[in-house]
Amino acid sequence: MAVLQFAKATKLTMKILELENGKTKATRQHGFFILMSGFHLFKRDRTLFPNKIEENGREEARLLGKESAVEAGDSQCDHTPNERRINVVEEVGNPVHPLDEFDVFRLIEAGKLCLPPSTEPQDRCKSDGLAKFLFVVQTLWFIAQFIARKVSKLPLTKLEVITLGYTLLTVAMYIAWWDKPYRVTSPIRVYETLPECTKKQEELKRGMEETGFVSMAIWYAAGAQGGYIDLRSVRGVPLFHSGYIGKEFSDLSSLLTTIIVGTLFGAVHFLAWSSPFPSTHMQFLWRFATIVMTAVPSTTIVITLFGVPIGEYVSKILGALILFSLFLLPPLYFVGRGITIVLALVTLATLPLDAYRDVEWSDFFPHI
Structure with missing residues (x-):
């Protein structure tokens, strides 16, 4: 978005x-x-x-x-x-x-x-330029500590791993919104006096009247609700409004960003792939969630762009199966996200002693 x-x-x-x-x-x-x-x-x-x-x-x-x-x-x-x-x-x-x-x-x-x-x-x-500066400093400091602990061979907690993933998401959003005003109060x-509605505005009004609640919720989740909202019929812009983007919703930059950033977010969790867990079941759940979060973003985009048109062209049964799998992927992704959050909190009770050690920064810089 x-x-x-x-x-x-x-x-x-x-x-x-x-x-x-x-x-x-x-x-x-x-x-x-x-x-x-x-x-x-x-x-x-x-x-x-x-x-x-x-x-x-x-x-x-x-x-x-x-x-x-x-x-x-x-x-x-x-x-x-x-x-x-x-x-x-x-x-x-x-x-x-x-x-x-x-x-x-x-x-x-x-x-x-x-x-x-x-x-x-x-x-x-x-x-506020000061808020942006403080955010950049805090983010860079967290990433530096994370790298230093990895180089020093100190154990990384699962909470640190998922925080690094969320940091990558935040950085990506912050770069895209760097020039965006905070809010318009x-x-x-x-x-x-406004001129008559254009054809695109009339199309937006019809789409707003014909689109149901479930369909509109899906468009909101995809960030494409701008193609179904007539601003002349509302008192304020909707949440995450992206303007008129047309029915095709084919902005290549947003799709590529979804694949790249989403895949990187899941791949970060591989850093804890071989970390000690309280039980083998927890380790299996962590690995399962990591694979799901890494594969789902790219898989969803590929199925949407290629699988759905091919399935509709070949047969209705194949098209229905592809659509069913497409609806299963987002819930599966949220399950994976939930598993990693729960495991990150549960494993805090059984941390090794080295997890409480601080980084010896003097080992990284020349000193007397």
Whole structure:
């Protein structure tokens, strides 16, 4: 899901640069900002604000119905300095729905919407460079300790092994989400009248109405719910929203990442393959779970891409068997994950004495 969002945000950024012809310095953060409902349609409420304000000892009339590009000022928007000075009362209105990529791009093309400077989404989304730095330092320190214990021939606990696996997953997600804002608590308010729905938006609305709960849950698990959600019909973007990706769901980068990172996560557990266990049954369960977690990610992708089309082409019975095996693989994978977590906690009660020894860092560096 993280890599799919990264790929989609990159495509949106490239499209913005094409529309603006290099006039704006769009970054990948702008692409993420659009996916995260950074632009929200609002309906004006004329009863909340006065239509006159006093400035420099004189009254200047200002119509609240004036069309504006965005709520926040921007150097590229058509606002004069005088208009900005007298706009001391912020227009809020009532939220309607988030804007999808189609509406955002059409408003940009029509000159009715201006992208904010790169510093504004960062400020709105509370992006913290210090938190990123601390995460990197903590992760590198844990990996260094793990390698040092292995080199020093000190036993590794099963809890350390599975933690290393989760660290790899976290690093992969963090790389993909490095430019992603933390969250959008105050979206940019847009007061424009939207054009008619495009064919893709109508397709999204029909898919949202026709897709049942079980099917939608599967699309959520696959990170492809963006192909079945019409943002004009909801109040906020769904969890892990990746934008419109079409019915084919064939983003190669996300599939390759699923195979590579998923396989590496399972392969990490091979480090405890020959480690001592309280019983042979526990060792067998650990090895079984390790093989399952290593093989299932790649097997699932291969069956989805090749097995299902071949099975449907050959015969209905073979196709049904392939689909049945495809539905069995995810539960089997979660069983393997559960086994490793339980064994990691159970084996803490029978750790060898060397497991409590610290790494002698002086053995790795020259010293007097």
